[in-house]
Amino acid sequence: MQITVNGRSADIPDERSRDPLLWVLRETLGLTGTKFGCGQGLCGACTVHLDGAAVRSCQISTGDAAGRSIITIEGLAGETLHPVQQAWIAESVPQCGYCQAGQIMSAVALLRETPKPDDAAIDAAMAGNLCRCGTYQRIRKAIHRAAGEAQP
Amino acid sequence: MSAMSRRTLFAHAARFAAGITVFAAAPACAFNPLPALPTRSMPSGEARIAWLRLLPDGRVQLLLPRQEMGQGISIALRQIVAEELDIELDRVEAVLPDTASIAPVKSTVGSDSMKDFTEPVARAAALLREHLQSGSTATELHDKGQPVTLRSLRGGGRHVGQGHPTERIADIVTGASTLYAGDVRLPGILFGLVLPAGVEPRELAAGLRLVDLADGRRGLLSDHPGPLHAVTLDRPTADRTMPEMNIDAAMARGRLEHRLRNDTVSTDTAWTLDRRYAIxxxxxxxxxxxxxxxQWHDGGTRLEVWTGTQDAFFVRETLARQFGLSAEKVLVHSCRIGGGFGARTIVRQELEAALLAQAAGRPVKVQWSRAAEFVDGFHRPPSSHRIxxxxxxxxxxxxxxxxxxSGHVIFTSAAMPRWMQAVTSFVKDPGVARGALPPYAANRMRVEFSDLRLPVDTGPWRGLGAGPNGFAIESAIDELAQLAGRDPLQFRLANLDPQHGRLRACLExxxxxxxxxxxxxxGTGRGIACGIYKESSYAAVVAEVRVAEDGNAxxxxxxCAQDSGLVVNPDQLRAxxxxxxxxxxxxxxxxxxxxxxxxxAAYTFADYPIPTMDAMPAIDIALIEPTGAAPSGAGETAMVAVAAITNAIAAATGRRVLTLPYQATSSA
Structure with missing residues (x-):
């Protein structure tokens, strides 16, 4: 079985096809930026992009992801950091940092759909990404910043 | 004394081919704050609780005496070192400690890190600076309490007082590095879980292997985590007796056994207020x-562990005792913690990984499920208050x-054998007591409590008793203000104990x-609350809450106005x-x-929801920094927000919130 992660094709043993994509990313491919938070699609820590859409990689089987474009946090930056990653640093968003890869992947998907989201749109799109440290206010500011908007 | 430029530091450093190492001394009161846990000797004077290493290329390495869980201690201590040496911040590198690199140091708990560790680290850096300026050729320095001039603790420096993001932020936003324990990958690693006593997997799926462990439990191993996380465990369901947490029942059994203030209060005349609160x-x-x-080495005689823990030395001691090893045969690496909040103070997953690796003869990674976090973890105990x-x-x-x-906080059943639990029932649990003395003056004050052993493991949770006690105290104060016909803020100012001028400043x-x-x-209510954390950090919070007609808040x-003394990194303090x-x-x-x-009975975030982004209100923070005040803790002080919010709900609805959490239909 082959899956395409961050533009590269990878051979995955067939017996992994029923395993959640999350574990194949982390332990078979060593892409540990995508985090395990709950295994039930309720926290968003494992968010990746599947054909451009934000999905919970703990809820997608590896077999179902085959043949589609998978982008993880490691694949976001090009020559420079992605504008959302830059905004996360500029707004000093992370505390413990554990949820932030998932937050960033959701924010990138939001901005692709809605380039200038207001606070309500941000709250709606990001409500499935939990943060226990309390960085939500900074996440909002970082998304506005990445959208090129004046700071509210 | 002239400032030392980076160029001159580099010139100094180049003279030392092997670099210079400075050993910081332990802070004055370096005891284990979890007295229930095994004590460790804490040598003072020459205790090598942190190392500062000047490398020949002029970079400075700081081996941290603290764990990083997002509270920002790594960056703050780097700022202290850079300030003392007057060098760029990026020339100071912070390294999380392993147990072979530094002497045993107390747990990273209780908002102690800034209070207790800025000065030892500042002293080490200042010793290095003065050493370089002296022209001495020694390559090893020890803090023996010798006089040294500190530049970093007077505030307003080149680095101290500047905001900087948390350590490793670039790695956090790119996901590119090994940061957390679960990110550690080793050749030949297996994945495992330890079955709770009496629990069997429903079926043994392909790829899973059942193994017996040295402590009598059994575990599952797999060469990939996928099958392991698909296992369904039928956990025990037999009812256990949960003692009722009811202050009236406790008082009916006789006087509460622990006294914090013991004045005689008259019971002959009527009370202005008599309220009960439940958490x-x-x-x-x-x-x-x-x-x-x-991972085991040398035929099972040496153990290496990677974990995110608030106390790597406690992990080392527990594992050494469990496996009959001397402490130096157990090496514990500290990883960044993905949220601490008091939860990483006992040893569970480390022991499980070591047992499984022993049985497997290969390295093993343990990754708890979310259900295990709820069911096998420990929790903030419930409490019942009468004021x-x-x-x-x-x-x-x-x-x-x-x-x-209340249930126990420090003398937790989660970390103590049963006999020790019985012994500690005669001692005040300092975690339950935290924050129970109000900051107000009263002619007569009686503060007393009782603790109950519960069948569910309880323990430290952000702020320990301060959250619940602050809620009860500040709710009562607010209602007293209302009964007196006073503005709640004015009432607090009028009744504050005059010694708490710093709290007065926060209120103002x-x-x-x-x-x-x-x-x-x-349609909105406004509420206020304030409090002092561990006699050293002060906060006052105002909340505005909109309550809909259906009671939804x-x-x-x-x-929030907060005074945590000297501000080293305002950005991290605000965070x-x-x-x-x-x-x-x-x-x-x-x-x-x-x-x-x-x-x-919680297994997922659906059973235990936590606040989501749409719940996040607008926030404004003022930092108060009295001249000459030492840095103090920040991680738990503003928990007084609880009562500011409930007082705002009371202002909006005319009904007091006496039971947490607030329910639209259950106010007084």
Whole structure:
């Protein structure tokens, strides 16, 4: 079985096809930026992009992801950091940092759909990404910043 | 003394081919704050609790005496070192400690890190600076308490007082590095879980292997985590007796056994206020479920462990005892913690990984499930409070009687054998007591409590007793102000114990910050609360809450004025306050760990919701920094937000919130 992660094709043993994509990313491919938070699609820590859409990689089987474009946090930056990653640093968003890869992947998907989201749109799109440290206010500011908007 | 430029530091450093190492001394009171746990000798004077290493290329390495869980201690201590040496911040590198690199040092708990560790680290850096300026050729320095000039603790420097993001932020936003224990990968690693006693997997799926462990338990191993996380465990369901947490029942059994203030309060005349408050179980719910990696070496005689823990030395000692090894045969690597909040103070996943790796003969990674976090973790205990108070005609508190009962916080069953639990029942649990003495003056004050052993493991949770006690105290104070016909802020100022001038300053600052004296928006209530954390950190919070006709409450704005002494990194201090405010909001609006039949009945975030982004109100923070004040803790002070929010709900609805969490239909 082959899956395409961050533009590269990878051979995955067939017996992994029923395993959640999350574990194949982390332990078979060593892409540990995508985090395990709950295994039930309720926290968003494992968010990746599947054909451009934000999905919970703990809820997608590896077999179902085959043949589609998978982008993880490691694949976001090009020559420079992605504008959302830059905004996360500029707004000093992370505390413990554990949820932030998932937050960033959701924010990138939001901005692709809605380039200038207001606070309500941000709250709606990001409500499935939990943060226990309390960085939500900074996440909002970082998304506005990445959208090129004046700071509210 | 002239400032030392980076160029001159580099020139100095180049003289030392092997670099220079400075050993920092332990802070004055370096005891284990979990007295229930095995004590460790804490040598003072020459204790190598941190190393500062000047490398020949002029870079400086700081081996941290603290764990990083997002509270920002790594960057703050780097700023201290850079300030003392007057060098660029990026020339100072912070390294999380392993147990072979530094001497045993106390747990990273209790908002102690800034209070207790800035000075030893500053001294080490200052010793290095003075050493270089002296022209001495020694390559090893020890802090023996010799006089040294500190530049970093007077505030307003080149680095101290500047905001910087958390350590490793670039790695956090790119996901590119090994940061957390679960990110550690080793050749030939297996994945495992330890079955709770008496629990069998429903079926043994392909790829899973059942193994016997040295402590009598059994475990599952797999060469990939996928099959392991698909295992369904039928956990025990037999009912256990949960003692009722009821202050009236506790008082009916006789006087509460632990006294914090023991004045005689008259029971002959009527009380101005007599209220009961109830607080439920709550979970830490950190985003990172516990994880650890263990690897045995040299034929099973040496153990290496990677974990995110608030106390790597406690992990080392526990594992050494368990496997009959000397401490130096156990090496514990500290990883960044994906949220601590008090949860990473005992040893569970590390022992499980070591047992499984022993049985497997290969390295093993343990990754707890979210269900395990809830069911096998430990939690903030419930508590029940009764506050009685009397005012004189001038609105001053004459009598204050606060009795409460709670499950244990420090003497936790999660980390103690049964015999020790019995012994500690005769001792005040300092975690339960935290924050129970109000900052107000009263002619007579009686504060007493009782603790109850519960069948569900309990332990430290952000702020320990300060969250629940602050809620009870500040709710009562607010209602007393109302009964006296006084403005709640004025009432607090009038009744504050005069020694707490720093709390007074916070109240005055939050009054101005929030526009306390301006009209409250329609449909909205405004509330205030304040408190002191561990006699050294001060906060006052104002909340605005909009309550809909159906009683549904939405926190719209929070203001906080906080004095945690010298501010080393205002950005990280604000981040800690933001977290506290959101925890306060969660405590009021949603958090209650479900218990059924004396057992935790939460398995997912659907069973234990935590605040989401749409719950986050606007936040404004003012930092107060009295001249000459030492840095103190920040991670738990602003938990007083709980009562600011409930007092705002009371202002909006006319009904007091006496039971947490708030329910639209259950107010007084």
């Amino acid at each position: 439920p179980f709550a979970a830490h719910a950190a985003m990172e479920p516990r994880s650890a990696v263990a 009685r108070a009397r005012l004189d005609a001038q609105g001053r508190i004459t009598d204050w009687w606060h009795g409460f009962c 600052a939050v009054r101005d910050l929030s526009g306390w004296n301006t009209p409250v928006p329609a 939405k926190v719209t704005h929070l203001w 800690q306050i933001e977290g506290n405010l959101l925890w306060g909001l969660g405590m009021v609006l949603i958090e209650k760990l479900p218990i059924e039949g004396g057992r935790v």
